[in-house]
Amino acid sequence: MFSPLFHSMTACIGMEGKAVKAIFFDLDNTLIDTSGAGIVAIQKTSELLKTTLGLDETTIRSICDKFKQKLLHECFDSSSGLSVDEVRVRHWEESIMETVGSCSTPSLADQCYYMWKNSRLDVLCLSPEVRTLLKQLRSRYKLLLLTNGETRTQREKVEAVQCEEFFDAIVIGGDHAEQKPCLSIFTFCFNLLEVEPQDCVMVGDSLDTDIQGGFNAGVQATVWIKNAHSAVLDGSVQPDYTIPTVLDLPTVLAQLS
Known part of the structure; x- marks a missing residue:
């Protein structure tokens, strides 16, 4: 269902500016409906x-x-x-x-x-549509799952939804001294994928952790999944793009040129 848009997206990206090489995804309420x-x-x-x-x-x-x-x-x-x-x-x-x-x-x-x-x-599950999206994205980009939380709890979710196959790397905040939005965990991820911050897009539902963290790290773009569970607090960082579901991500990627 995404094929025509992906062909257009591939033609667009890289014509001008810096091409996106990697996409970092949050897990909870971004790829799966934890709430x-x-x-x-x-x-x-x-x-x-x-x-x-x-x-x-x-x-x-x-x-x-x-x-x-x-x-x-x-x-x-x-x-x-x-x-x-x-x-x-x-x-x-x-x-x-x-x-x-x-x-x-x-x-x-x-x-x-x-x-x-x-x-x-x-x-908990990855919907068929999200699985198709990740599969198609991985043919064009490096994909990394970056989730905050206690290691065992988050690992159990990853195993339950069987998403390992879609990612080049999975990074769980509980394994590290600092979690999102701290710069150190993003730097670890950049080094892990051998990419620069400006090569990357951060996608997540939390302005305070995902979007603020991407901003702190200097990624090319931040994409906020504004769903029914998303919270906007006074002073929250402004995302570069806002979409209601991760399934709309190809539209954003087509605009990044």
């Missing part, structure tokens, strides 16, 4: 809580909202001696305790966490 998968996972866990505790919908919603807030503000520190799984089990335990005053079954927090985790991974 949507999270909604499904919370629904499944709510059903577990309802069956186990017999609580009303409002109380269950409060437990789940507390967990989501803890997850949102999580600062995982491997030096604590706890695994990310253990930290997130604790999130569920605290959310239940804070809402109902006790955790009736010692294993309930574990059950909630693994229901949430496995349900989320089960529904």
Whole structure:
């Protein structure tokens, strides 16, 4: 479905200016619908809580909202001696305790966490359209996946959606001292692909990490995926291009000449 546009894009790029050689992609809510998968996972866990505790919908919603807030503000520190799984089990335990005053079954927090985790991974996927796009792009560019997050968590997502074949390299922020938007991780990526910053395009859904990071690193262009989950904060960096879905990326690449 992209072939005519890709032929046009190939003719355009390189006629003037500096040709794009590499594209860096974010993962969550850029290539895969992590937020949507999270909604499904919370629904499944709510059903577990309802069956186990017999609580009303409002109380269950409060437990789940507390967990989501803890997850949102999580600062995982491997030096604590706890695994990310253990930290997130604790999130569920605290959310239940804070809402109902006790955790009736010692294993309930574990059950909630693994229901949430496995349900989320089960529904994460690269759509057929995104897979086709990446395959076609890789015939013309070097592709790199650059994702923030704890190493094991992000690696599990990569494995679940089976996207390794589409990339020349996969870089997970948790493996490095600094993550996006810091310059150091972008410099690592440039060296890994043997490209210059001006050879690259950064594509992602976060203005604060993906777009700001690309700007800090001096890439040729930044492309913001403005979807239903995207947030715009005061003082956010301005992307060079804004599109509603990564499937519109070929249109942007055709303009870069």
